[in-house]
Amino acid sequence: MSSADSPPPMLHPPAEALDALADGTLSPVERALLEAHLAHCPLCRRRATPAETIGGRQLATVAPVAPPDDLLDQVLARLDATPSDPLADWPVPPAARDEIDLDRPLDWQSLSTDCRFAELAADDLDQVLYLVETEPEAVMPRHRHLGGERLVVLQGALDDPWGPMMLGDYRHYPAGTDHAPVMGTGVSCVGLILVRGGLEFF
Amino acid sequence: MLRAIADGDRSAFRAFYGRWGGRLLAILRQLSRGDARAEDVLQEVLVAVWRRAASYDPVRGDVGGWLYVICRNRWFDHARRQAREVALETGDASQPEDSIDECPELGLDLEQALRRLPPEKRRAVHLAFFGGLTHEEAASRLGVPLGTLKSRIRLGLLDLAKALQDDYS
Numbered sequence: 082m083s084s085a086d087s088p089p090p091m092l093h094p095p096a097e098a099l100d101a102l103a104d105g106t107l108s109p110v111e112r113a114l115l116e117a118h119l120a121h122c123p124l125c126r127r128r129a130t131p132a133e134t135i136g137g138r139q140l141a142t143v144a145p146v147a148p149p150d151d152l153l154d155q156v157l158a159r160l161d162a163t164p165s166d167p168l169a170d171w172p173v174p175p176a177a178r179d180e181i182d183l184d185r186p187l188d189w190q191s192l193s194t195d196c197r198f199a200e201l202a203a204d205d206l207d208q209v210l211y212l213v214e215t216e217p218e219a220v221m222p223r224h225r226h227l228g229g230e231r232l233v234v235l236q237g238a239l240d241d242p243w244g245p246m247m248l249g250d251y252r253h254y255p256a257g258t259d260h261a262p263v264m265g266t267g268v269s270c271v272g273l274i275l276v277r278g279g280l281e282f283f
Numbered sequence: 284m285l286r287a288i289a290d291g292d293r294s295a296f297r298a299f300y301g302r303w304g305g306r307l308l309a310i311l312r313q314l315s316r317g318d319a320r321a322e323d324v325l326q327e328v329l330v331a332v333w334r335r336a337a338s339y340d341p342v343r344g345d346v347g348g349w350l351y352v353i354c355r356n357r358w359f360d361h362a363r364r365q366a367r368e369v370a371l372e373t374g375d376a377s378q379p380e381d382s383i384d385e386c387p388e389l390g391l392d393l394e395q396a397l398r399r400l401p402p403e404k405r406r407a408v409h410l411a412f413f414g415g416l417t418h419e420e421a422a423s424r425l426g427v428p429l430g431t432l433k434s435r436i437r438l439g440l441l442d443l444a445k446a447l448q449d450d451y452s
Contacts, residue, residue, distance in 0.1 A: 100437060103352045105359035106418055112356065116338065126343045131440035132412070133344055136310075136351030138447055139393055139413075145305025146312055149322060153300050156329045157293070163330075175289075176338035179331050205363070 092250040093125055094118060094231075103132035108204035113180035114251075114275045117233040120174030121249025168201075171212065172235045172271055181210065192282070195219035201273075208277045215239075215264045223261035228278020230254045235272055238265030285346065289337035296333060303346075304329070307354055314358045314415035320365075327357045362417060396446040404439030411436050 094115055101107050102115045119126050167186050168178050187199040195216035203209045207228065215221050217237070231253045234246050241262040246252060254260070256278065264270040284302075287295035307328055311321035331353050339349050397405060397413075411421035411432065422432040 097437075100440075103355070104412070104436070104440075105355040106433075107356075109360060120338060123340075123342065126340045130352075131437075131444035132355070133348030133352055134444040134447060135393070135412070135440060136355065137345050137348030140303075140306050140310055140347040140351045140354075141345075142393070143306055143309040143313075146309040148304050148308050148325060152322060152326065153297065153304070153329075156300075156326050156333075157296075159326065159330055160333055174338060176335040179334040 091122060091124070092246060092252050093122065094251045094253075096128070099125060099128060100130045100132065103130040103136075105132075108206065108208070109180040109182070110202050110204050110208055110210040110275055113177040113202075113210060114231055114233055114273055116176035116180060117174055117235060117273050118249055118251040120176065168212070173212070173273070174235075177273070187212065193219075193222050196221050198274075206277065208275055211274050211276065213272050213274055215262075215270045217264055217266050217269055219264050221262050221264070222282050223259060225259035225281040225283070226254045226256055226276070226278075227281055228276070229256045230277070230280070231275045233273050234270065237268045237270035239263065239270050239272075240265070285332075285336045285339045288333060289339075299332070300329065303350060307350065310351065310354050311358060313413065314355065315362075316415060320361065321358075324354075324357050324361045327361070328354050331357060358415065359417065362415070392447065393443075396443050399446060400439055400442055404435050404442065407432055407435035408439040408443065412440065 098115060099119075102112055107115075164184060166178060167183050168181065173181070181201050183201055189197045189199050191197050196213070196219060197215075198211045198213045201210045201212055221239075231251070232246070234248055234250050236248065238245060238247050239262040240246070241260040243252065243254070243260070259281075284295050284299050288299060304325070308321060308325050311324050311328070312318075315321040315324070328350075332350070335353075339346065343349065397409065400408065406425060407421065410416050410424060411418055414421075416424065418429060418432055418436070422429045425432065427435075
């Protein structure tokens with residue numbers, strides 16, 4: 082990893098993606114990835130989107146409509162019935178976990194002796210969200226992003242020709258790019274990756 | 284209140300519901316054009332508030348904006364699921380009108396700010412943001428490419444947010 086005295090600037094999603102997070106057009110897996118970044122990035126959290134500003138005003142001025150008498154009881158019953166969260170022991174922030182809404186145990190698959198991944202959810206755009214864990218100082222098997230990959234680091238760090246990535250960093254690898262990232266020292270590197278069109282390992 | 288909810292305080296959650304439940308249902312009724320499913324989606328919104336209360340950061344803005352985004356995303360998730368299961372009927376009388384001559388659901392300041400937008404941006408924002416149509420539905424309704432519609436919405440919302448901030452500053 083870099084031995085520079087000051088850490089490199091944090092890597093952020095584009096402003097358009099953060100605007101889309103608030104306008105209702107993203108799928109839950111896309112929102113989960115952005116929420117994972119926001120949980121670690123006060124700079125992006127501070128940037129209120131137009132949709133939030135307008136929607137907040139609308140919510141403040143709208144005339145309330147009385148919900149059915151038993152609606153709150155139904156919600157409380159749902160909270161009581163919620164099974165234990167399989168991501169509870171992983172460094173996945175609450176808002177991202179809410180978007181994923183996983184109701185089954187993690188199904189880990191090994192990529193190598195020191196790298197494993199679990200599929201979390203998918204959407205209609207052929208995008209699949211994975212949780213990936215790679216041991217400290219290990220090298221993830223080289224792979225090509227057939228339709229592009231977006232990554233947020235949730236624990237540890239990694240480095241590749243695009244530069245180092247730390248906790249909360251977001252990066253988009255365009256379709257056709259490939260890499261074999263090297264993990265940082267100390268703790269395993271855990272990340273959320275959103276893959277479109279699959280990966281090719283070689 | 285959200286901090287207490289994040290700590291698992293059910294009484295805080297009940298107080299939150301008393302304060303916001305009716306407003307959230309009103310917004311969902313608008314987005315769903317009066318559909319009774321709005322009450323189902325309200326349950327999903329409230330479960331989401333319980334689960335993600337710890338993620339609310341007051342630095343980002345007021346609670347209303349945070350809640351509105353949850354509401355909006357949950358509604359469109361629901362609409363997309365429904366669209367997969369049931370073919371959308373075209374020409375449905377419950378579709379929002381292109382005209383904003385009658386917008387009783389919007390507050391006066393929002394309605395006035397919306398009226399000041401150029402017509403193309405105004406129709407895009409009215410249908411796809413306040414009217415609850417998906418971007419695909421609104422693009423089809425207006426006869427413009429999806430990219431054009433998204434651009435008009437994005438620019439229209441920026442204009443609208445700026446107008447509201449100017450009005451209140």
